[in-house]
Amino acid sequence: MDRILQCADLEKKFGDRHAVRDVGFEIGTGETYGLLGPNGAGKTTSISMICGLLARDGGSVTVDGRPIDVNTVEAKRAIGYVPQDLAIYPDLTARENLVFFGRLYGMDKAVLKARVDEVLEVIQLTDRAGDQTKEFSGGMKRRLNIGIGLLHRPKLLVLDEPTVGVDPQSRNAILSSVEHLSDEGMAVLYTTHYMEEAERLCDRVGIIDEGSIKAEGTRRELVTLVGQSDKVMLGANGHLEPAAADMARVPGVETASVFDGGIEVIVDRAAAVLPALISAASARDVVIRSVEVAQPDLEAVFLHLTGKALRE
């Protein structure tokens, strides 16, 4: 997998305050990397340096093998940037917005026309292409905001909290669009403070807080880092105590205990042991009414690493 983005030791100070310190990560072709952290953690400052919007005080950034800073021109062609705030012209139509930014990226007229039609299709705005965007709903504006970033087929697409303030339907549409991007081989850097988005979209996640990356890896690697196991909650009737004792002897089960109305079992991997747990219950004539599996999530990881919740 080719490395599209490589950044290392990024540092930015505002006065005496370190906004970002020692931030570094890499993203490969077709990979979606999430920067997960609360507001003010340093996500936007980091990507501003990566996109050459903000001068850095230390570190390095290369995109598609070429260094990036605020004075870079050509190398920026490899980047598509979708800012957190809407960056579209309300008095221009959706098509005019796309054409304007496409021309800034030097796209050939014929290629641009075809690509604009294609992007309008992707962001589901084909039938509103000729309308001024000030008439659009918030979700439509958000989709156009993303469409402009995609237009020139960047090798690296940077999305800064693209679903903030978006209704659930539009949010789902945006997440679906991003999921398809990695299929097309695009490297995606996605910042969010929504744990569910990071879990759904990202191949790897960097957990950022107070300007530095606290941990990085796949979801499972991060969960392992915390050391939590899956929790299986069996709603059941019958002789629960002997059944729980049998379950505790199943390989992969750490503990099994009775609670009011069922049995709670802590296991390494729920999917691997669930059939054995159900067999053990049947052997003791225990009737299972419900099964609920709770896996440790990135919220728990963040809490473990920083001592605070993501949305604090």
Place this chain on the structure above:
Amino acid sequence: MASAWIIAMKDLRLRIRDRSLVIFGILVPLGLTLILTQIIGPAFSGGFDPQYGIVDLDDGPIAAAIEEALTSQGWETVDYASQSDAGAAIDDGSIDAAFVVPAGFIESAQTGAPTNLIVLGNPDATISTLIAESIARSFAARVGAVQLAVAGGVVAGLGDAATLVGPAQGLAAQPDAISIVPSETGTRQLDPISYYAVGMATFFLFFTVQAGVVSILEERQDGTLVRLLTAPISHMHVLVGKSLASMLTGLLSVFVLVVASTLLLGADWGGPVGVVVLAVAGVMAAMGVGLAVSSFARNAEQAGQFTSIVAVVLGLLGGVFFPLSQASDTFAVVSRFSPHYWLLRGFGDNAGAGNLVDVGQSAAMVLIFASVFIVIGYLRRNRLEATA
């Protein structure tokens, strides 16, 4: 530079689409030209057409001489039988001022006895009254000269007063040894329509052009500047593109005003070369002021306020609303620090007897002004682009 052109065309489309260019760049200045010409125009130029009354109670040559002095300027005179008749005419607005030559005036002049030449004035026509007073003083001075010559002749034993009056009057009638000839100011005087067409075009040019410059801050506020700065174009191209759009809107506004005021109002702007030179210089000055002033603002609203204040002050200082001929000497000197002053002067030269060298000198002064502010704006450009 293709990217700068793309940005400029986008801005131009937005300015036309939101109608601000048409309203503030064309309709408002054209309308104000028409209004100001009707209200203030007659007070200061070729439209000045006072009417004077003359009451000749002396039945001598003085009233005829005053009438001749007035009619030689193309001003109308009306004879009245009494001072009260003339006063009534002033009150009802039929005339602006009146001269009353009292009975025995010429006899007093010959004998050296004290006498009065009376001027009646309309308080609403101060300029006409001031002119009447000035003419009366001039006649009084000549009468005084005759009296002095007669008295001197009598003392010197050259003859009695009756024989000396004739030669003394002849001497007093001689042309002045020193005469003042109006020169350059005459070439710079525009007629009211042209004056206000030029004045309003210049005044609103600053608003039109500066609105374009302020749009950098609007883009910063709206988030689109971030997107421009992440595109593969240099920051300078963004600044050049925005400036180019400002220039084009400014020039478009001036040229539409030139054509419209000429065809609809009969304004005279002079030769096209001078108009183009001065319009470009004016646009550059407006752009420079806009860039420099905006760089001190925290946001687009504040920049809009700052640039409007500066445009109004420079406009007033430069005489776009009132001719500087009516201003104090100090104000006249201070006004030279306004680009509007030089633009009005340049357009005056262009429409009058001035040549392209005169126009070029005014344009050069405007460009010096523009350069100073463009440099300030350029040095502070990071303030305009700051995305934080």
